[in-house]
Amino acid sequence: xxxxxxxxxxxxxxxxxxxxxxxxxxxxxxxxxxxxxxxxxxxxxxxxxxxxxxxxxxxxxxxxxxxxxxxxxxxxxxxxxxxxxxxxxxxxxxxxxxxxxxxxxxxxxxxxxxxxxxxxxxxxxxxxxxxxxxxxxxxxxxxxxxxxxxxxxxxxxxxxxxxxxxxxxxxxxxxxxxxxxxxxxxx
Numbered sequence: 429x430x431x432x433x434x435x436x437x438x439x440x441x442x443x444x445x446x447x448x449x450x451x452x453x454x455x456x457x458x459x460x461x462x463x464x465x466x467x468x469x470x471x472x473x474x475x476x477x478x479x480x481x482x483x484x485x486x487x488x489x490x491x492x493x494x495x496x497x498x499x500x501x502x503x504x505x506x507x508x509x510x511x512x513x514x515x516x517x518x519x520x521x522x523x524x525x526x527x528x529x530x531x532x533x534x535x536x537x538x539x540x541x542x543x544x545x546x547x548x549x550x551x552x553x554x555x556x557x558x559x560x561x562x563x564x565x566x567x568x569x570x571x572x573x574x575x576x577x578x579x580x581x582x583x584x585x586x587x588x589x590x591x592x593x594x595x596x597x598x599x600x601x602x603x604x605x606x607x608x609x610x611x612x613x614x615x
Contacts, residue, residue: 519563520603524571526583529556531575536560538571538598545574570598 455461474482524536536548540562550558550573558573570589572580582588583599 524560526558526573534558535574540569564603568602
């Protein structure tokens with residue numbers, strides 16, 4: 429039997445050429461190989477206990493995410509709403525706008541939120557347009573924009589408040605009941 433294994437095998441014509449062509453071929457780039465691997469169907473064996481554990485883990489993640497979202501939405505200032513003015517009665521939504529294309533962050537601070545520089549973050553839009561809708565009860569409010577967490581900037585398109593205690597001019601918005609209104613300018 430060992431003599432049978434020692435005899436040379438006749439390869440088909442072109443076998444060497446096919447092998448060398450396969451060796452010379454460059455492998456596909458990693459992303460293409462990974463995508464091909466992900467698309468290929470595979471057989472998986474999952475025990476019922478493993479499947480139940482995976483389903484329970486997924487349900488726990490979904491419940492925790494939903495609970496966190498509901499909790500965040502109910503937190504004062506989490507949706508850009510000031511808690512104190514909304515509690516006073518009928519409110520009007522005031523849209524605050526600032527054009528600050530070089531700013532990394534912009535927030536709104538005013539006497540409606542205790543001048544908290546982080547509770548009312550603004551959303552960045554196209555070309556550095558920062559906006560925030562805040563429901564405010566009728567009244568007169570002083571406010572400023574907080575650029576990059578430290579620089580208080582008055583609203584360029586709103587009237588200035590008289591007599592600021594800290595040396596930085598503030599802006600004023602007057603809210604009367606009724607339709608939504610806007611406040612804002614560019615930096």
